[in-house]
Amino acid sequence: MYKLDRPLSNITLKTISETTNVSLTTVSRVLNGVSKKFRISAETEAKVLEAANRLGYIPNQTAINLRLKKSFSIGLVIPSLANPFFSTIASIVNQALHAKGYSVLVTDCDEEEKTEVASVKSLAARNIDGMIIIPSGKDKKHLEALYKQKIPVVFIDRYFKELPISYVATNHYEGAFNLVNYLIENGHQKIACIQGTHHVLPNMERVRGYKEAMAYNNFPEFYIGGSSFTFEDGYLETKLLLQRQEKPTAILTLSDTILLGCLKALSEDGFNIPEDISLTTFDNSVYLDYLSCPVTSISQPIADIAQIAIRLLLDKIDAKTIDSEAMPKQEKILITPTIIHRKSVRKLN
Amino acid sequence: MYKLDRPLSNITLKTISETTNVSLTTVSRVLNGVSKKFRISAETEAKVLEAANRLGYIPNQTAINLRLKKSFSIGLVIPSLANPFFSTIASIVNQALHAKGYSVLVTDCDEEEKTEVASVKSLAARNIDGMIIIPSGKDKKHLEALYKQKIPVVFIDRYFKELPISYVATNHYEGAFNLVNYLIENGHQKIACIQGTHHVLPNMERVRGYKEAMAYNNFPEFYIGGSSFTFEDGYLETKLLLQRQEKPTAILTLSDTILLGCLKALSEDGFNIPEDISLTTFDNSVYLDYLSCPVTSISQPIADIAQIAIRLLLDKIDAKTIDSEAMPKQEKILITPTIIHRKSVRKLN
């Protein structure tokens, strides 16, 4: 009738059907490995297989997706791949999902709420089988919409308690609580906390852990500063902190970026670790071991989180395939992180 | 006829056509924003728009892809998202491409050649419009196949000189050459080089730069050690290096991971930087500024590389859309990296 501009993969089932004089149906069956189920003769099967091989047949996924209303691909929505924590998750999720035969559509939202909304919509239009989302912002209308569209979704790391969507995350509260408690057990009372972006859940939970651990031990909150997860902020806030009359005996930074800034300020001002000030942090980046004084840190169970999220998502997808009306129940999984002990905490007398 | 298990987005053009009593074609035209081109009455247009809105119509990308033989998505093949250099590239490419209306299918190959081959094939089956690849291995049959299938491809960072496929990468050779020259200008002669994985191109080029800079200045190669881009290897190799009778006055590590291992060994053995030994590295990770002695480093123009690669790819896609037979010419772009001067190089009188 009319011509399309781009003949992509010229070899289709039809091509094979014509060259072998076998019907489309049979060709499809052979190539899908259900020959015996339909009792296709060995002869026919061989003929088809040979042709497919010779011509270099590649099945057209798009057509399969349209026909089956399943795309064998899942969307992964990430605040920023430039953040090592997220890119590690992306790496694990990607590999695990590929191993299960899924493709992964990754979107980097640049920590922007607007970008996230656009990404989620674009993914939804692509007949994605499910989505794993690390929310970037506070908005959740577009996420509610996914629930209504019955697209299986799992949140990682950040989540909305009000939404009936499963999540798996680190128990940041407990992590911080335990870490502060550990400092207190080592005789520290004047513990300062340098936090990151205020409104993100992990930060809020960590700060809550700090506060409650202090309260639990009947200590006043010594100091809380900081407002973003950056080197610069860690540096500035530490400088500010060190100006104060009363010096802390320990500092808890809520991320490794903050820690590095803090370290720079500390060394500039002549404080040694752990002799003068003890230090603890979150994230447990590889380089912590290689700093002049290796720093004790909370280690998030990244691999576990990723694996559980995948498991949850695939379960939901399966459940939906069996009964498309079923509303999956919400799973709320919080994993308590561990403390990796290094040399930055001094035991006071 | 028969029922499919998963009614995904129930609202289709047909639904709208039926509820508004407007033909499918007209509905399609209105929704594609070409109403005026076809002089569709304002009345009809409004009716269609209203219905689409009310019903929450979401176009089915899969159907569009099949029909148009264009998927508006491009594949990004990465050795490992856990590597900050690659994840930064992924982040930039992702954002830029989304801004242009493309979706991005990312695959993490875990630095495995086999995984890469599988990924590339899977992407090819998905009617990808183009691919950006950072090759993981030495195999290139599957990449040649892409060329034959006329799928637009651009390599980043690692490339095959023999393949007629465009690439954009850092000029690692010049980077290393300039860095070693800089050390020599500062009076260093005993310059040791600790390298990473031998067979990867960036490593080979960097080592070549070291060797030729030494030869250019008529110095013997002082020392070359190392075999992988890891902390452990950097640590071990430095320990080994420091055992030797003749100590180096400067060390060039070919990655920041190696550097950190090297630093640990240096500090364990009581060497101060830059007093006892000068240090330079590659990668320019953010934390270099925050080490006890900030380390001078080669900085790869990651953003530029990503932007150029995207530009190249989109050009190829456009060219192909216009003339599907045209064989695009190969572009070979090498960008010379800059030296970020910090405090780790001592000037020898």
Next chain:
DNA sequence: GTGAAAGCGCTAACAA
């Protein structure tokens, strides 16, 4: 054992 034909949702050539 094999095949004809319908249809997934969409676009565009052609007709009116």
Next chain:
DNA sequence: TTGTTAGCGCTTTCAC
């Protein structure tokens, strides 16, 4: 200004 219809490549029902 609008509509009819073919067909993208595939799976599956139903028939032989």
